[in-house]
Amino acid sequence: MMTWDAVLATRAKRMSASEIRELLKLLDQPDIISFAGGIPDPALFPADAFRTAYADALSGGGAAAGLQYSVSEGSLRLRRWLTGEMAKLGVSCGPENILITSGSQQALDFLGKLFLSANDTALVGWPTYLGALQAFNAYEPNFDRLDPMTNRSAVDYRKTAEERGGKVKFAYLSPDFANPTGETLDEAGRQRLLGLADELDCAVIEDGAYQSLRYDGTPVAPVLALDCARSGGIENTRTLYCGSFSKTLSPGLRLGWVCAAKDVISRLVLLKQAGDLHSSSLNQEAMARVAETVFDAQVDKVRSAYRERRDAMLAALENHMPEGTRWTRPEGGMFVWVELPEGTDAAGLLKEAVETAKIAFVPGKAFFADGSGGNTLRLSFSATTPEKITEGISRLGALVAKVFVPAV
Structure with missing residues (x-):
């Protein structure tokens, strides 16, 4: 045995x-x-919209694209639609700033793989999304408590990480209606987070899975949008925004995305190529059609x-x-x-x-x-x-x- x-x-x-x-x-x-x-x-x-979208994607010459291999970056049609949505959130970007993933969970796994060496430190909420802990944990990091509203200094974070044998590589958070707490980080907290990340020279992973599900209160700009304003544009940012269609259109199609500077997106594309080549072509074609019509x-x-x-x-x-x-x-x-x-x-x-x-x-x-x-x-x-x-x-x-x- x-x-x-x-x-x-x-x-x-x-x-x-x-x-x-x-x-x-x-x-x-x-x-x-x-x-x-x-x-x-x-x-x-929106089952009817998906039925129509799949029929359209498989009709005529569309079937060749929907049933064939595709580029690792993802459907250009879908990425173009997403650039428009990110612009509404205050993030000016192009399709080259977006990678389509097999759900935002795959994005978290890729980011853990990209940034973490054994004994490096990931800053996370206390509590935080269980799926993120699972995704990052495979890459043998240490976790430290992220709370942008405390006065804990970058020097202290860095010292703790070094004592554990590594560096602080990123801060992960879901700033809007977080899983599991439902809490939202205000703009002051988001700005303090970016200031801390600047001092640590680490990345910020923004999990925007619930961004669209605001029921009352005043919307707060995404961390990536604030980062763009601070740094002069997306190519100068340290924030990676992870989005998902799972909470709005369908979780079963397993489609999410990462929006970030081209330099880091190009590195994530290599992980995508090694992981599964690309997300389902047909699902992306259907999602693009549904998003364009009923989102x-x-x-x-x-x-x-x-x-x-x-x-x-x-x-x-x-x-x-x-x-x-x-x-x-x-x-x-x-x-x-x-x-x-x-x-x-x-x-x-x-x-x-x-x-x-x-x-x-x-x-x-x-x-x-x-x-x-x-x-x-x-x-x-x-x-x-x-x-x-x-x-x-x-x-x-x-x-x-x-x-x-x-x-x-």
Whole structure:
């Protein structure tokens, strides 16, 4: 029998299963009210537009392009559309500044591979997106806590990284309605982040997966847009913007993009060539057609639906969660972050929640690079109706009140 452990690379020991991917299996159980998966509601997908787009992409001479190999950079038609969208966000760029990836998750993997040597440091939120930790972790980095609103100096970050045997290579964040907290970093925080990155001479990875899902409040310019204004244009920036169609049009087509200076895009193209040559030609051709025709209307549609669900969750939390519990109040996105009373074990609570209350959520510990946050959890409201949200949060509140006995 083959002893696989004897031949695996050292990085393989750092790879672990996603708690979220495992929890998604609960969605197949009809009696479970799930707040676990941060997924869009399939009832909102523009299915008719995709049917038309695929038929058009496969008609006449289009089939040759849709079914053939393509350039690693991605569909020129799709990249041209994206340059227009980035311009609306304040980023002036051309198709040469954009690489199409197989979902933004592939982009994170490529960026980890491009920047990280063993023992280098990645600055991440505390908590941060679990998928980013998984993507970066394979390249054997250290993680350090990124909080642009503290007074921690670049000297301190650099010293800590050097003591661990490497350099600070990038700061990663999702500045708008972050996964998992739902929080948004204000413009002052984004400017401080860029100042810190300048002092450290490191890259900034901006995860813009939820950029389009703002329900109220005042929009904040992307970090890349602020970087362009500071530095005089995209070719002088240190920020890489990772975008995705998964939260607006379709996650199943697995299409995302990176927007950055041409120098770093050209290096990512080499990784794309080695990884999978290019993303699906047919999917890109269909996505370009759908984006050109229904993107704005589709975004309005999902915003309206998710706003109602966000409001229902916040109201239910206010009505049913016991004293001593706190939660975020996001202006957009898909998530509410809950802090349970100190000493509460969210992972243990989940087991009872599934078995007795028939609800599911994601324990927060998975989102912390150091395994802390045992008393936190993430709730997603995007794929559940307002009625079920109200019922599920009522059950959750009763369960938390039952397991947590305040000190007298």
